[in-house]
Structures are given as structure tokens and as C-alpha cells.
Amino acid sequence: MQQTTPQPPAAKPAKPRPPEPPPEFQEGKIATMDAAGLVGILKDPASTEFQKAKACMRAGELAAKEAVPALAALLGDERLGMYARYGLEPIADPSAADALRAALPKLKGNLLIGVINSINKRRDAKAAPALIKLMYGPDPGVARAAAAALGSIGGSAMVKELQAALSKTTGMTRMAVADASLVCAERLLAEGKRDEALALYSFLSAPSVPKPVRLAAMQGIIREETAVTRPR
């Protein structure tokens, strides 16, 4: 019940502080370094793993295109590959996209998936041919990532590829293909291609499509057909 006389609650003690980071794991001046300094760290064989990780993150925040070659060189590193992508993803310069695409045939497993996910984020249509091949490859994790990236790239050509893949894939990969197709439908709607989007939703409403996607596609049709902005 509400109190009539204000009773200040007991002050909570400050939370215990975590242990102090050791000097070799403190970001320090890297946090304010310019692109040239960051490239210097990334290229220096004497730089530690920590220093390179922080330099990658800072390069991404600056979107430092000068750092692209040094970042690309780390894409195959088990621990630093992700940091390299952290650096490359925000760089709008085409050299970053080129570096990610160039890494596709050189990597496998999770590192390859990571690069595909970065291509997904950048919606790099030039990567589509390679991604289509990877979608049918032997590694199911890679195949799923490739399907998701194709959905993110979107467009009529990707719709055809994903529709074809729906009958050629199984299990979790098929789920990923179906999910990517839903994303494609949304992209088509955003581009004003309403008829194409509805046709895709209709295709995805077939009984053979995984249930969560089938229901989502049916909902997509309902949402679009009942929207006040629907053409009449």
C-alpha cells in the first residue's frame, strides 16, 4: 500500500568492483589512436593479441579504409578473425567488401561463417555467385549462413535462387533458406514490388514449408492485404 509518511529505503551498498585488468590488457592510448597508428599496431609482429583486437575495434569505429589490408590479413585468425570483421564491417570503402569476398575461398568452418555474416550485413550483391555455391556446400553451418546472406542481399534474382534451394535442401538448412525467403519478401515490399512479395509469401505458404515460416508467410499475406495502404 502507498505510505503516507515517506520512509527512505535503506541505501544499497555499492556493488563490489571486479578485479583490476593487468597493464597488458588495458586499452590505453589505442582508444584515441588515428588510422596510421592503428595500422602500425596491426602490422607490427611484436603487437600482442590484445593490442591487435583493440586496434581492430577502433579501426571499425573510425571506418579507417587505410586499415583494410591489415584487417584482411587477420580474417583467418581463430581469435582475431572476429575482431578483423568488427573493423571491416563499417568501412564503406569498396576495398572492405573486396577483402571479405576474397576471403571466402580461403576459409572454412566458423571463420568462413563469420565472413559470410559480415557480407550479409553489408548486403554485398557481388558476393551472390559465391554464396549460392556455398549454400549447396557440405558444411551445414556455412550453407545456412550463405542462405541468410542471400536473403539479406534480396532482389528478384535471389528470390529465384532461394525458391529453387527450398526444394534442394533439408533440415536446418531448409529452415534457413525459408527464413531468408521471408526476408526477401520484406525487401521486395520495401522496394514497392508488392505483387512479387505476395507471390513469394504465397509460395512460402505451401504445406511443405517449415511451419514457423509457413505461418509467418500467411501472416504476411494477411498483413499486406488488410493494410490501409493496400492498392484498391
Place this chain on the structure above:
Amino acid sequence: MIVPSVVLGQRAGAVAPSDKVVMGGIGIGSRGGHDLTKILANPAARFVAICDVRNERRETVKSLVDKNYGDNGCKMYEDQYELLARPDIDAVLIATGDRWHTPLSIIAAQHGKDVYCEKPCSMSIEESWALADAFKRYNRLYQAGCQRRNGANFILCKELLEAGALGKLQTLYANVGPSVNWPPLPSRDWLAAEELPPKQVIDWDRWLGPAPWRPYHSSYVRGGWRNFYDFHGGGILEWGSHTVDLCHWAAGYDDIQPVEYEPVGGNTGPYSVNCKYANGVRLVMRDNGCNGALNTGSCSFRIEGDQGWVETGDATRIECSANIKPLLRPTEEARWAVDNHMREFIRCVRTRQTPSANAAAAANSHVTCHAAFIAFQRGKTLAWDPGKRAFTNDDIANNMRSRALREPWRI
């Protein structure tokens, strides 16, 4: 002929097993354990499965659940995909660390599950939008753990604004995490490496999940992950995900964000971010101490109109201008908000109504918090274009709208 259920042997108010919401949980520690007690107490729900990267926690949750139901029905999983593949599970409670919230929620939606997820719900502006998009795409229900939307004292404050008692809205105040506990700028450093325990004790790779790799240290796993940038959004996200959310909810701003963010103060003392909406209303995110200057408790918020003001928090008591006092009424204690919030979610899963802290609303308030967090990191006033979902006066700030996820995770 219609036969009342009591005729068939069912107790009045009882829920048939086939009509119960079947739930699982992923990553249940102290906060999630609190949520879990609300599920176990709800006769309309049945909790059947736990997934956690820590063996100790899996066992603890199973023991608690089985003791509650008097059977051995709670199944344990190390892999979230195995839990999510169960067709009998309608909804999941996600109470992992923040880094997992958005990716796991999206994976759950892709598997056709409804989600109750603890906050902060996202690690970036990009994740916030992706969360809302996924739940719209799959037409699944999402309830952010912003339980104060179902707290009676908070509801009364909202009603006073809606009724016009406060006059025209001028300023919203959201208390953010006090710097003594949650500084606005989390550390980007690493702790010293410790020997990694066996995988069956703690799966460090899974614990890190989408967060950047770093060496193992037991402090992270014990809850010390907070205040590290790779895992946490600092004081602004820690409390702002509640209090900015309250401000947006009270003002009817669940679909708009401020267009200006001015950071004030440093990392060790009181700090604030002064924001302005396009309509001229101000939002002040402020470090106002652990219990607020008016002792209204943690996670307080305040609404100021041109004719009066109200302020409340977890202490339940409502402080207000003199002209509002006659309008106050006794309210349920704020601590019941979690019960109400979970009850609302379970009811919505059954009725398919939209929960109050839905994905779109959560995304909106989290985008606002992340924009303020970025302004604080940049140390300058930022202008935000909600239509373009971009800052208009700082390229670096725009580069900080997203964070790369560690492979193989994506959103």
C-alpha cells in the same frame, strides 16, 4: 448442452493441461530465477525445460522446478537448438547475459516460440531493430522484462498524465544506472587469464556466444561481466532500458525517439544525457543516485507537465506537486510488478494479444538508450534522424550503431 468445467471434475479457475502455456528457459541465474518463480506460481503455465551453459545452473533449475511440480519432468539441455526444437514448448524465458538476448530471441522466434526476455534486450541500435523486425516477421509475441509497465504506482503516474492532471508534457526524467555501480562508460579492457575449467562445468565458447573472444576469468561468469563494453551497455542501458522505457510508455512515445542527445558529466561522478524530441518535449537521462534524490527508489522516473509533476520508483511511494496530491490513491507495492508482468505475458500467449513491453516498443526505447550511450562515448551532442535511423552530424557515431558478432552467430 453446456456443462460447466466443475461438473467434469475441474476445480473452479483451474486450467486444463491442454490449455496451459508450456515454457522452457535459457540461461537462468539470479534474475531469471526470480522470473521463474512467477512462472511456477502461475497455474496457467507449465515449465518443462532448462538450457544453460553451466551444469550447476541446469541442475539447480531442474531441482527447483521438479520440487515445485512434484515430479521429474524438467529436462536439461546444453544446446538451445534442442530445446527450441521441442514442438510442445510454446514460449521461452531468456535470462542470459545481455550479449545473448537479441540473437537467442530471434532464434526462438524462428522456431515459432513466444519470448519473455530480460533487459537490456539488445547490444546495439542494429540489434534493436533486428529484434523488432524478427518478431513482426514471425508474428510471435515478445515481452521485454520491463516489468514496471505493470506496476501500479507507475500506471497511476501514466494515468495522471493521460488524464491531463499534469497539463501539457514538458520533460521526462529517466534515472539511469548510478555511476557508483554502473559507470556510463564500461571498460574495454580484459581481465587476466585464468585456467579454463572443463567444458562440462562451463562452456566458455558458448558463454561468450556472440561477444568478442577474450581469455576466461571466473569473475565474468559470476556476474562480473557487467561494466565491460563487450558484454554491457553501462549505466545508461542498465537502468535506461527500464526508465527510458517507462517514459516512452507513459508519454505514448513507443514509436518515436529523441532527435538530440547532449552528454553531460564524466565517468566517475553524476552524469546525464539531455535529449529532445522533435515536438520539443525533453527527456533527461540522469544519474540521480541509487534511490533518487526524493528517495522514490531504484529505477525512478518523473513526468513534468506545465501544471504539475509526479515521480515514482521501486519504493512505491509517489512524490508529486501539491496540486496532484488529492488525486493520488493507494497502490499495490511496486514489487508486485514482476508477478503482473509475467501474468500478462502468459495471458497474452493464450489470447494472442500483444504484451505491453512488446518487441517494437522495446526496440524503440533501446534505440534511444543506445543513441545516448553513443553520445556519451563520443563526448559530443549528437543529432538523430529517426526516419533515416542515423546520426546526422557524426560519422563515427554511425559506425557505432552496430557491433560485429562472433562467429557463427548472427541476427
